[in-house]
Amino acid sequence: MLLAEQALNGLQYGMMLFLMAAGLTLVFGVMGLINLAHGSLYMTGAFACAAVAAATGSFWLGLVASLAAAAAAGALVEMAVIRRLYARDHLDQVLATFALILVFSEGTRWLFGSFPLYLKLPASLSGAVVLPGGLHYPLFRLVIIGFGAAVAVGLWWLITRTRLGIRIRAGEADREMIGALGVDIARLYTIVFALGAALAGFAGALVGTIQSVQVGMGEPVLILAFVVVVIGGIGSIKGALVGALLVGMTDTLGKALLPGLLSRVLDASSANTIGASLASVLIYVLMAVVLILRPQGLFGARG
Amino acid sequence: MELKRLLICGTAALALAGAAQAEGVKVGMITTLSGGGAGLGVDTRDGFLLALKNAGDAGKQVELVIEDDQQKPDVAVQIADKMIQSEQVDVLTGIVWSNLAMAVVPAAVAQDKFYLSTNAAPSQLAGAGCNPKYFSVSYQNDNLHEAAGAHATDAGIGKVFIMAPNYPAGQDSLAGFKRFYKGEVVSEVYTQVGQTDYAGEIAQIRASDADAVFFFLPGGMGIAFMKQYAESGVGKPVIGPAFSFSQDILPAVGDAALGVKNTAQWSKDLDNEANKAFVETFQAEYGRLPSLYAAQAYDTANLLLSAIAKADVGDADAFRAALAEADFPSVRGKFRFGPNQHPIQDYYVREVVKEGDVLTNKIIGPAMTDHGDAYAEQCSM
Secondary structure: OHHHHHHHHHHHHHHHHHHHHHHHHHHHHHHOOOOOOHHHHHHHHHHHHHHHHHHHOOHHHHHHHHHHHHHHHHHHHHHHOHHHHOOOOHHHHHHHHHHHHHHHHHHHHHHHOOOOEOOOOOHHHOOEEEOOOOOEEEHHHHHHHHHHHHHHHHHHHHHHHOHHHHHHHHHHHOHHHHHHOOOOHHHHHHHHHHHHHHHHHHHHHHHHHHOOEOOOOHHHHHHHHHHHHHHHOOOOHHHHHHHHHHHHHHHHHHHHHHHHHHOOOOOHHHHHHHHHHHHHHHHHHHHHHHHHHOOOOOOOOOO | OHHHHHHHHHHHHHHHHHHHHHHOEEEEEEEOOOHHHHHHHHHHHHHHHHHHHHOHHHHHHEEEEEEEOOOOHHHHHHHHHHHHHOOOOOEEEOOOOHHHHHHHHHHHHHOOOEEEEOOOOOHHHOOOOOOOOEEEOOOOOOHHHHHHHHHHHHOOOOEEEEEEEOOHHHHHHHHHHHHHOOOEEEEEEEEOOOOOOOHHHHHHHHHOOOOEEEEOOOOHHHHHHHHHHHHHOOOOOEEEEHHHHOOOOHHHHHHHHOOOEEEEOOOOOOOOHHHHHHHHHHHHHHOOOOOHHHHHHHHHHHHHHHHHHHOOOOOHHHHHHHHHHOOOOEOOEOOEEOOOOOEEEEEEEEEEEEEOOEEEEEEEEEEEEEEOOOOHHHOOO
């Protein structure tokens, strides 16, 4: 029962990472851009959700606002800054998007202050439900898993079944050629960037609801999202999903099981310290193993 | 000739500066004003400032420099170095977190600065590591948890799940709880400092056969845990030190905290003149109820003012003796220092209640009387 609950926790964590990594991998795959400011878009979504939910009293409006605000911020940033970086090398991109993190963080602090904000769940989503087998589990965490799965299906449909998806795939394969065929590359890039931003903002709003909304909340998640992208393969949505679930499960189950195992030989405090650090190392071990066996990532097209 | 005049002017200016400095005391406050721990630092700052304001002219003798440590030990060390070396403060204070205190306090007292703790009081600084220049005005870290352990024993809780963050105050917390708890600890879990997701720990609580949960999670950590715990439907009763149910936490947690018992050396309904004045002026000044952290900082400032009135900070021995007398009206009613310059005081059991729309704490009984700490005898000063 404990293991089942921890597995669900891992699944929920994985889905959250997937929402983050999907946008990151699209932007990386299609535009070849390393976007460190992705965590800031996650934060933007969370703050938009908190502000709108507080002003209107409706959590659902807050969620819609998180998508809209992050997409708008993403589009704006793409047109103002990112657009100038495609031709530059990765170091310039890292520098510029790192600067964006500072701008977003200071701007948010200026607007909302340094205090964390807390969201209230609507009554329809709060509390625990009983799952088959008698396990009680918080409803909202199940909702996050559901949202993650829905986004995965939606993205699969978008990429494989729509004209926009064809262009995105074409852009990944050969950007000069689709430009020559008359596709407006600049607009395509803005749309892809805004889409990735919206997903990050959505993830921020969902996580902000169960935890807290504060400046700097995006950066720890961003690091894991990069790990997910590398494991899954750059540019692959399927890879992002599998990678995110792998990382989420490894991290959660590692943290849940390792301290318990170690506490048989060590005292509680050091068993926890060592167990938790081993659990966080596990993710990178996983990444290293994947990179040795498949340098392009699990579902990566390019080497 | 010209040079001589310059020299005279310079010497006169220096003498004047020296005289000006001797009049007042420069205090450096390092505290957490951003991130998940900001609520604690803001209350520390506001409580301290309020005491200076309430003291009128006496309060103006204190020149206060305040900086945000962002709850990061490295930042706190940088600020402390700057305050000691370039700002030349006489007294340091304000650190909320014990890992930051461990990074700053030993170096500060080694450089002959007084440190008055408004909150963090790790066991390492109470026992063999005690120092004549270090005073804890709040408590010793173990204390509130010891009181919670005593209360859990009195309340007849047979099996308990205990949890705290993995840093000096968290280790002190669980050690303190176990020192006075006579039942069975079924599981002892350390979380990460600053952790925001407690799904894993909640699953462990659900699977355990504990009758109750004791947890020490100050600031944003406590808010995140209590919100998630309420959502999880586990429903085992919780107890904790005041930090987990402090005034800075209650509004965000909401009704899930109603009826929870917690232990503290202060509460806003403690019946004494100093406390009434404190709670009243705090509400008038800031428009909210004071927390434990504000009360501790208020006492710290008043202790400092009482020492300034008796001795010159330049005369370290006299100033230390003046501090040790603790001759100030504490909002806790009675207050004195033990041999390791940590408080000997009473602890109470509080319950979270609703007054109108506002969640707050109310004293329901004593937990420990004239209680010192377990480390005093290891201290040789």
